[in-house]
Amino acid sequence: DTGVSQDPRHKITKRGQNVTFRCDPISEHNRLYWYRQTLGQGPEFLTYFQNEAQLEKSRLLSDRFSAERPKGSFSTLEIQRTEQGDSAMYLCASSLRAKGFTDTQYFGPGTRLTVL
């Protein structure tokens, strides 16, 4: 069990540029979540996948944000035309959903985005 990994760990970009983050979940976890955490706040839910299907998107996820999980394994989160308000820590979590089993989410280290 290598845990949830995220890449890159830090990203500095200029306003208006596009950025893409990657998340590799714990192997065999069928659920994958993206959250955003700003300074001094708790994480806020962005979106969720079960296998390759994106099943829920938060109102926080504007049209500039898109997430994919093409083969039900790793996931990418892309932000187009970044704005300064996008500066935050982006967290990925994964869990295993099975019958009679309460899934627990395990978090990666996060990608810290700074938009200049």
Next chain:
Amino acid sequence: GDSVTQMEGPVTLSEEAFLTINCTYTATGYPSLFWYVQYPGEGLQLLLKATKADDKGSNKGFEATYRKETTSFHLEKGSVQVSDSAVYFCALSDAGGYNKLIFGAGTRLAVHP
């Protein structure tokens, strides 16, 4: 909608003091409840959880009991250590099926020798 409210920090304690961090929630249905901890420079780690009323979650000397009647899940530890200094997040997992987590704002704990 569902929400979690935590006591504001920072909480500053001396080593071996008793710790309580209050957490209350608002939810429809019967959510699962969690405490996550974030140590300096590290990611979120699950500390403990409880999935139904009156369940007690425990780990590393920390405990929390799921109280449905008071909609609370207060975190306690009998004797804190300097190494417990971190930010603690209370969270609930909505009972709607997708289990997304809804977090409180976090409480920073600083323990001094």
